Amino acid sequence: MMNGTKTDNAFDLLEELEYRGLLQQVTHREQLQEKLATEQVKLYCGFDPTADSLHIGHLLPVLILRHFQRAGHRPIALVGGGTGLIGDPSGRTTERSLNSDDTVAAWTNALKGQLSRFLDFSDESGAKLVSNYEWLGPMDIITFLRDIGKNFTVNYMLAKDSVDSRLANGISFTEFSYMILQSYDFYRLHADHGCSLQIGGSDQWGNITAGLDLIGKMGGGDAFGLTVPLVTKSDGKKFGKSESGAVWLDRSKTSVYAFYQFWINTDDNDVIKFLKYFTFLSREQISELEQELSERPEKRAAQRELAREVTRLVHGDEAVVSAEKITQALFSGDVTQLSEDELVEALGDMPTTVVTGEEESPLLELLITVQAAPSRRQARQDIESGAVYINGQRETATDFVLTAEHRLHGKYVVLRRGKKNYYLVKFE
Missing domain, CATH: 3.40.50.620 (HUPs)
Known part of the structure; x- marks a missing residue:
């Protein structure tokens, strides 16, 4: 110094x-x-x-x-x-x-x-x-x-x-x-x-x-x-763009969770280069992550460390904890432990439907309302096959009715169809 x-x-x-x-x-x-x-x-x-x-x-x-x-x-x-x-x-x-x-x-x-x-x-x-x-x-x-x-x-x-x-x-x-x-x-x-x-x-x-x-x-x-150098990606795609557009440093324009996900989805061919570019990890730490990537790429240890380090640098320690909490919740399907802000952030890019004046909502109808199913027949089939989840819990009863007690933070219900199709319902 x-x-x-x-x-x-x-x-x-x-x-x-x-x-x-x-x-x-x-x-x-x-x-x-x-x-x-x-x-x-x-x-x-x-x-x-x-x-x-x-x-x-x-x-x-x-x-x-x-x-x-x-x-x-x-x-x-x-x-x-x-x-x-x-x-x-x-x-x-x-x-x-x-x-x-x-x-x-x-x-x-x-x-x-x-x-x-x-x-x-x-x-x-x-x-x-x-x-x-x-x-x-x-x-x-x-x-x-x-x-x-x-x-x-x-x-x-x-x-x-x-x-x-x-x-x-x-x-x-x-x-x-x-x-x-x-x-x-x-x-x-x-x-x-x-x-x-x-x-x-x-x-x-x-x-x-x-x-x-x-x-x-x-x-x-x-x-x-x-x-x-101008940053390039090995697949030829432009760096700095996600599916929803540019990745901003302002959390009101790109959520902390979306920011974290951008980095954790880095390709194996780019992750070591990006660790050198965007973190202050030592050469020894980067070398260890490179070896881990070579021997156990499925663990994605380098990507997780990259996401942690850059998110911490831009948004702070608490943001890393929140982003990893949201990531784990969506991976497991259990969203009940998320705070209201975390829930909205986690599903911010997912389809959102506002429902007004409803005390009770039949699941079958709600799946059609949020466009998770194109018809009553398909919705019934999805429920019976175990493909539908309410706030992370599988529901197989086609006559199931959601009430106020199912609403997270008094106003949200998270529907999931299959492994990755999430739908946020906001009751007003």
């Missing part, structure tokens, strides 16, 4: 990142390595507020900042209150929709809160939160063109992948200028805060190197760039 001005030379942070597969590109590696070993380095990563929450696609660069902070360096989380009004063309084939000032400001505040879960902002030597609206907002067009824009040739900008890949479909001047704004961010953080390293996804390489060039033209000084 850092003693204020110097790091422990026995620990090579870049080598650690390389072991974890987190080092894609780096400028002047030997000089950066020396600087990291002898100084407290300030580094930054930018996060544009394109929604009111980060998603797991943002998680990797956030964790890189955490790796640096754990090694004694000082991260700056730059929230793009200014650039969020423009839109980054990197990694996109179409123009972004522009959002209002108020919307971007609200999203900026939401992202600031989320970033504080991962980085320690507790004292003056800790991490720092900055919005680039601070310097981009007041800037006039003449200053932008004369003092900054003159340092970029159009040919230079056209050669960057983030721009070149968009030329076929067209790119507005607004998004074309994004590279200049991000470069100016790096320059301002370098000049005002002593920040000498920018990190980002590999699609940001062109913007990062443009920032290095601008710093060189506007005064110089030590400055470096580092990118992490």
Whole structure:
């Protein structure tokens, strides 16, 4: 760890990142390595507020900042209150929709809160939160063109992948200028805060190197760039998407249980890579899990540890306990031990039917109402064959009637048909 001005030379942070597969590109590696070993380095990563929450696609660069902070360096989380009004063309084939000032400001505040879960902002030597609206907002067009824009040739900008890949479909001047704004961010953080390293996804390489060039033209000084790989899955499917859409870090957008399930369903071919990427487990721990995966893959020990560690990192210890409790309840079928919040979270993605004004509900009719069976004949057959469960208990009587005493927390009944088809009934 850092003693204020110097790091422990026995620990090579870049080598650690390389072991974890987190080092894609780096400028002047030997000089950066020396600087990291002898100084407290300030580094930054930018996060544009394109929604009111980060998603797991943002998680990797956030964790890189955490790796640096754990090694004694000082991260700056730059929230793009200014650039969020423009839109980054990197990694996109179409123009972004522009959002209002108020919307971007609200999203900026939401992202600031989320970033504080991962980085320690507790004292003056800790991490720092900055919005680039601070310097981009007041800037006039003449200053932008004369003092900054003159340092970029159009040919230079056209050669960057983030721009070149968009030329076929067209790119507005607004998004074309994004590279200049991000470069100016790096320059301002370098000049005002002593920040000498920018990190980002590999699609940001062109913007990062443009920032290095601008710093060189506007005064110089030590400055470096580092990118992490874009996360890919072995089956070719896009990382960060579940069946219900993007996996968010905000539990109101992606429940803790759904978040946990995303990670526990990781393919065997990806799980060790993701343990290196998304956890802070030691090499010895990861090696043991890799051996366990090789010898007893059916135990899914690596997946369970991945789900625990990432859920704990994002949502805390209590969330892990709750997610595992819900998982066990759905596996066994016994949902009676779940709290009301856990029950709703467990079945949040399941079909939900609201029933009003009913004191008693014949099971046969209820199965048709919730669309668990297409007809009375099929419903009767399912009940008689033992395929229907009420709150985890098998029911084989076709004349069974549900009453208020069957309602969990006074208002819910969980119907299950077969092993995995759940239906939540809410009585009002």
